Amino acid sequence: MPILNFRVNGKRYEVAVEPTTTLLEVLREKLMITSPKMGCNTGDCGTCSVFLDGKLIRSCITAAMVANQKEVTTLEGIAPHGEFDPLQQAFLENHGTQCGFCTPGMIMAAKALLNENPKPTKQEIKEALSGNLCRCTGYKKIVESVQAAATQKN
């Protein structure tokens, strides 16, 4: 079995994986990092979103070995221990969460947007989150949360 040698949220891991194992399966089932969720397992719903070397990816359709010698960041790793990212604070204050299942992927997608574009328009936010499904909120408060985080940053 190939050995996957990578970093997740700043820590180094070595895991034996099958060539067909996905990054999501490694994160959830081997490392028990559970913020990335399995919603569809076909790359459609976005709830498994994580960063691979700072770039937003869908971990459910990414072979685990793709992450070899790379750095993965999940929601657990976006803020220093005990602190909130402005996005987490904004989602909390603006009720950007409801059941909470899509929230980790949603915040990761929003984080990817703000890293690239710190002052996005409403339309740009909607486009950036268009690959992340939420069935509870109707998206309004999610978009408002991202807007609030973007305002707060500057």
Added chain:
Amino acid sequence: MTFQTVGKRKPKYEGIAHVTGETQFVDDMFVPRTLTVKAFRSPVHKGRILKLDTSRAEQMDGVASVITYKDVPANAYGFGADQPVLVQTDIRYKGEPIAAVAAEDEATAYKALDAITIDIEEQEPVFDVLKAMEPDAPQVVPGGNIMMFDDRPYNLATMGDVEAGFKEADHIIEETYFFPDQEHTAMETQVSLVVPEAAGRITVYSVCQDRSMLLGMLAGILQLGSKDALKCECASEWAGRTRSAWRHHAGLNRLKMQAGPVGGGFGGKNEFHADPITAILALKTGRPCKWRWTREEEILYSTHREAMHITYKDGVKNDGRIVARYIKTIRDSGAYVGFNGYATGKTNYFANGPYYVPNLRVEGAAVFTNKPVSSTMRGFAVAPVTFAVEAQMYKIAKTIGMDPLEFRFKNAMRRGDKLVNQQVMHDTSIIEVMQTLAKKAGVQLPDHLSKMTSYDRRA
């Protein structure tokens, strides 16, 4: 007056756990030695099982157990006590579980499913309720496709004399509406984790929205009580049966059920999906078992909102008062009773909308088809008729040449009016609600409408 909470935005009680990803959903729980569960589902919509062979799957390395109907202690549940956990002979819908495996990992579980062989005599299914109601339609259910309510093929609610009302009317306006079925597609699919505990007890971690009811039903299926515990009577008719399930099924002391957190439910997690099969496998293997449905299973085979055909026939006077109304609803129940009998009563209750009609007859039919069971979803049994009644109100107003808003004000329920079940509405305020909405929407109401109140019928 100042309030502490009303009008203020309070932090969500579980919000911090949600934004940090710490919320632990059932699929986020990992228990050592957990087996993966997968179901062998019917490949046909309707048929008879001639031969089922699970022996090759049972002998495979890494397979802990394969179960069929023989392993289900009481293989009939639901409000009609008609739904099997695993099909014995007669398949009623595509995807209905026939066998289930518990294996060391997912890949082995899928290999075991491939090793199960089945011979089915395929039969002609029926998907359309109107076709299913025809006398020579394929039988979904032995004894007829139309659910019986005492001696009637529909649930009846009536008030006044509808025929007399129609004679009195200046206009008769009739229309049929159709509301399609709908899948909840919660972000989290169905998940169940069942962990055996000491002294023959089990803990069920379920995504269900309806723990107390399902706990009683699960006790009925598993028959964990003494040997003389009554056979699975968990719910013989539609109403109030949960309590009888509780009474009859000893063994609840061996069953613990934790519900949630729910990763989106919307009614899609009210009925059993993964729990009974997972619990039986955990009891059989003595090991924790987890079953997570795939997205495909969720969309194709989970419960969904009912499809409904809705017909309104209204007798209306020239002044815009509805004097008689006949409503017929035909509910696509899918393959089993489930909530469908109960739901017809709910539909009957709400089908007239927030309006007063002195002569009213409502017939709520439920018809079986070869589809997964229709069940709860956000205002279930109500949303279809709410759509239809408002469409009908608009149609009537346009037909008699009255402003649709004025038409609604005229027929809106006043205090003291009766619903079809004779319930007196002591505190209705639909007129005031419409006035407020008009104001907020910037609609200028004519004087006689803005002066109307819920206390006066003639105003």
